[in-house]
Amino acid sequence: MAETALSTVTACPLDCPDACSLEVQVEGGHIAKIDGTRTNPYTAGFICSKVRHFADHMDCDERLLEPARRVGPKGKAEFETIGWDEALDLVAAELKSARDRFGGESILPLSYGGSNGWLTQDTTDARLWRRLGASHLLRNVCAVPTGVASQGLYGKMVGTDLADYVHCDLIVIWGTNPSATGIHFVPVVQAALKRGAKLVVVDPIRTPLAKKADLHLAPHPGTDLPLALAVVSWLFENGRADLEFLEQHTTGSDELRRRAGVWTLERAAEVTGIDAAAIEAFARLYADASPAGLRCGWGLERNRNGTSAVAAVLSLPAVAGKFGVRGGGYTMSNSRAWTPDIEPAVNQPVADDAVRRVNMNVVGRVLTTPQDPPVQCLFVYNCNPLATLPEQQRVRAGLEREDLFTVVFEQVLTDTARYADVLLPATTFLEHRELGASYGATPLTDGPAVIAPRGSARNNYEVFEELCRRCGLERADDPNGAEELVEALQKGLLDPTQARTLRRDGLLSSFRGEAPIPFVDHFPPTPDGKVHLFPEELEEASSVGIYGYLEDPATAEYPLALISPATSRTISSTFGQLVRRQVPVQIHPDDASKRGIATGDRVRVFNALGEVICEASIDVNLVRGTLCLPKGLWSHNTLNGASSNSLVPDDLTDLGDGACFNDARVEIEPAS
Numbered sequence: 001m002a003e004t005a006l007s008t009v010t011a012c013p014l015d016c017p018d019a020c021s022l023e024v025q026v027e028g029g030h031i032a033k034i035d036g037t038r039t040n041p042y043t044a045g046f047i048c049s050k051v052r053h054f055a056d057h058m059d060c061d062e063r064l065l066e067p068a069r070r071v072g073p074k075g076k077a078e079f080e081t082i083g084w085d086e087a088l089d090l091v092a093a094e095l096k097s098a099r100d101r102f103g104g105e106s107i108l109p110l111s112y113g114g115s116n117g118w119l120t121q122d123t124t125d126a127r128l129w130r131r132l133g134a135s136h137l138l139r140n141v142c143a144v145p146t147g148v149a150s151q152g153l154y155g156k157m158v159g160t161d162l163a164d165y166v167h168c169d170l171i172v173i174w175g176t177n178p179s180a181t182g183i184h185f186v187p188v189v190q191a192a193l194k195r196g197a198k199l200v201v202v203d204p205i206r207t208p209l210a211k212k213a214d215l216h217l218a219p220h221p222g223t224d225l226p227l228a229l230a231v232v233s234w235l236f237e238n239g240r241a242d243l244e245f246l247e248q249h250t251t252g253s254d255e256l257r258r259r260a261g262v263w264t265l266e267r268a269a270e271v272t273g274i275d276a277a278a279i280e281a282f283a284r285l286y287a288d289a290s291p292a293g294l295r296c297g298w299g300l301e302r303n304r305n306g307t308s309a310v311a312a313v314l315s316l317p318a319v320a321g322k323f324g325v326r327g328g329g330y331t332m333s334n335s336r337a338w339t340p341d342i343e344p345a346v347n348q349p350v351a352d353d354a355v356r357r358v359n360m361n362v363v364g365r366v367l368t369t370p371q372d373p374p375v376q377c378l379f380v381y382n383c384n385p386l387a388t389l390p391e392q393q394r395v396r397a398g399l400e401r402e403d404l405f406t407v408v409f410e411q412v413l414t415d416t417a418r419y420a421d422v423l424l425p426a427t428t429f430l431e432h433r434e435l436g437a438s439y440g441a442t443p444l445t446d447g448p449a450v451i452a453p454r455g456s457a458r459n460n461y462e463v464f465e466e467l468c469r470r471c472g473l474e475r476a477d478d479p480n481g482a483e484e485l486v487e488a489l490q491k492g493l494l495d496p497t498q499a500r501t502l503r504r505d506g507l508l509s510s511f512r513g514e515a516p517i518p519f520v521d522h523f524p525p526t527p528d529g530k531v532h533l534f535p536e537e538l539e540e541a542s543s544v545g546i547y548g549y550l551e552d553p554a555t556a557e558y559p560l561a562l563i564s565p566a567t568s569r570t571i572s573s574t575f576g577q578l579v580r581r582q583v584p585v586q587i588h589p590d591d592a593s594k595r596g597i598a599t600g601d602r603v604r605v606f607n608a609l610g611e612v613i614c615e616a617s618i619d620v621n622l623v624r625g626t627l628c629l630p631k632g633l634w635s636h637n638t639l640n641g642a643s644s645n646s647l648v649p650d651d652l653t654d655l656g657d658g659a660c661f662n663d664a665r666v667e668i669e670p671a672s
């Protein structure tokens with residue numbers, strides 16, 4: 001008799017704005033099919049190819065199935081399998097010993113983007129770290145500049161619903177490539193274009209949507225600040241600022257106008273490399289259109305001017321008066337649609353201000369330079385630092401330290417995992433219960449496990465619960481396990497009817513009926529309910545003040561900008577084990593011909609920090625003076641095992657101490 005496939009609805013918690021609802025068919029212990037549901041309107045029955053083929057990730061050769069202990073030199077991935085009891089006892093003993101000998105701060109938990117789920121990060125793990133007094137990780141590798149800017153101006157207001165862009169007469173897509181990084185926005189844009197909407201894309205790369213745009217502005221990386229301020233200034237000087245909106249709903253517009261005033265179209269043109277006429281054409285289009293929606297992404301935050309640039313971009317809908325109509329306004333991160341009160345819910349002690357903060361952007365430096373106390377125990381989970389953090393050589397040197405005890409809790413044998421002293425195998429989201437919300441689409445999702453864990457893999461919340469016990473730090477009233485954690489997180493957030501709906505449908509919308517319209521249905525959650533166009537706290541915190549421009553770091557020796565955006569093949573470095581081919585560096589034909597480089601050539605991209613040897617690919621879609629080597633590469637993707645992060649300095653952004661991935665300045669030459 002043929003076995004019948006069992007179909008379950010679950011949700012994707014990966015680091016992506018779309019938060020898809022999935023229908024998964026399991027047959028004979030294997031995944032037979034994964035597709036998007038139609039009941040989640042934003043998923044709309046389709047998903048990305050990465051998650052459609054998630055079984056390849058779950059069952060790949062690199063999948064970690066049993067705990068293991070290092071038996072060879074660091075980095076050589078020579079391990080022997082041990083049981084969970086032994087592994088957890090060993091890890092607990094090392095945690096306690098580091099704490100007792102050097103103090104809790106000698107323990108550094110390192111986690112980031114493996115999962116957007118609410119159960120697998122910041123629950124029992126954070127409880128363990130806080131009770132141990134471990135160093136507190138500042139998760140600043142992504143979304144901090146955008147977060148600081150949108151908090152400063154709008155109190156992180158939930159923006160225009162992404163589906164509402166279908167109503168726009170003008171869509172501006174600034175520093176994001178939804179064709180790779182949030183694919184469900186693409187049909188929305190296409191539907192608007194079909195209705196006659198205009199499209200402007202601001203991106204140094206001619207992305208798939210830039211090819212469809214009425215206007216593509218290709219700034220030199222890191223110059224969005226002068227571009228946006230020139231538009232702000234044009235709006236004021238040409239009587240196109242909405243003075244009534246500014247008066248009623250904002251503070252600080254005079255100061256913003258003053259700061260923007262130094263950026264004439266000509267001066268902005270010089271710095272950005274965009275024609276003054278094109279900047280003016282954009283300003284005019286924007287002033288004329290309604291509804292005008294502005295989708296701001298993360299590409300523009302990853303440089304020295306990141307926070308001020310995002311602030312200037314987000315000021316545009318306020319200055320031009322684009323709010324108050326369906327589809328008008330802006331969308332940055334919508335993560336504030338749901339805010340569970342996690343700390344009390346899961347019995348985490350409140351973060352102690354006296355505990356050492358470690359910014360993850362400088363982890364390489366922290367591991368390799370004298371610190372008080374030194375980091376003795378590094379616990380990596382939901383993260384692949386060797387692939388994703390700046391200053392790759394320093395991170396590697398840190399992982400090579402003989403006196404460092406490194407735990408890597410992972411699904412697959414990543415480049416980082418190869419350096420572990422103890423490896424712990426983690427479940428994937430199809431193998432454990434998850435609950436979560438994303439930062440683009442706003443529903444809350446409940447994702448049950450759909451299949452048994454592979455090997456003896458365990459989920460994060462159970463492993464950290466167990467470590468807490470083995471460190472003697474548990475409390476009788478700690479909520480533990482999926483059911484108790486879900487209940488604790490929902491308390492005070494959902495009423496019983498909502499909780500039932502979420503459980504039943506796997507999905508709970510953040511609103512009833514039509515999506516709320518900013519400045520009609522809700523206002524900025526700032527103390528005075530207004531937009532702060534000149535946030536004083538940001539002015540004080542920046543060395544050049546908010547809206548102050550920091551010059552390009554290029555030198556005669558290293559004149560080219562290297563950017564490393566996302567691709568459709570991986571999510572950061574997740575799924576990189578499945579991308580076996582060599583990944584080329586993209587270069588503009590003019591930059592290539594000057595250096596005698598052709599497609600397929602072996603090249604050396606280098607600066608004072610390091611070098612990447614890889615293939616070259618000539619690409620007309622790149623702005624001149626800029627190279628592109630995507631983020632998230634594994635050592636097998638280039639000829640010398642290094643990625644863009646070996647060329648990325650651990651400099652921090654103007655405000656918020658974010659990462660400056662796109663501030664790498666390099667030279668390129670044919671390699672022998």
Ligand SMILES: Nc1nc2c(c(=O)[nH]1)N[C@H]1C(S)=C(S)[C@@H](COP(=O)(O)OP(=O)(O)OC[C@H]3O[C@@H](n4cnc5c(=O)[nH]c(N)nc54)[C@H](O)[C@@H]3O)O[C@H]1N2
Nearest residue numbers: 175176177180181221222297298299565566568570571572
């Ligand atoms: N398939 C896939 N989806 C993903 C991810 C992934 O890796 N793969 N990553 C997820 C994560 S972690 C995040 S944070 C989001 C990020 O999603 P996005 O916001 O799309 O961010 P990036 O991929 O960093 O860059 C987006 C665009 O910014 C451009 N850019 C680079 N520098 C500049 C600049 O100085 N100014 C301007 N205007 N543009 C610039 C790049 O050319 C690129 O086209 O996507 C999420 N979704």
Ligand SMILES: Nc1nc2c(c(=O)[nH]1)N[C@H]1C(S)=C(S)[C@@H](COP(=O)(O)OP(=O)(O)OC[C@H]3O[C@@H](n4cnc5c(=O)[nH]c(N)nc54)[C@H](O)[C@@H]3O)O[C@H]1N2
Nearest residue numbers: 112113114142382383384388409426564572573574631661
């Ligand atoms: N050069 C350059 N580097 C970048 C960027 C860039 O633009 N340029 N962008 C940055 C951005 S936007 C981000 S968000 C960061 C992301 O950086 P990371 O946080 O390192 O993200 P990933 O590379 O996706 O690695 C996540 C790892 O977590 C594992 N994982 C997933 N789920 C679980 C789980 O439930 N339990 C456990 N224990 N492990 C799990 C996955 O297998 C994966 O190896 O990278 C940054 N790095």
Ligand SMILES: [Mo]
Nearest residue numbers: 015113142143
């Ligand atoms: Mo990110």
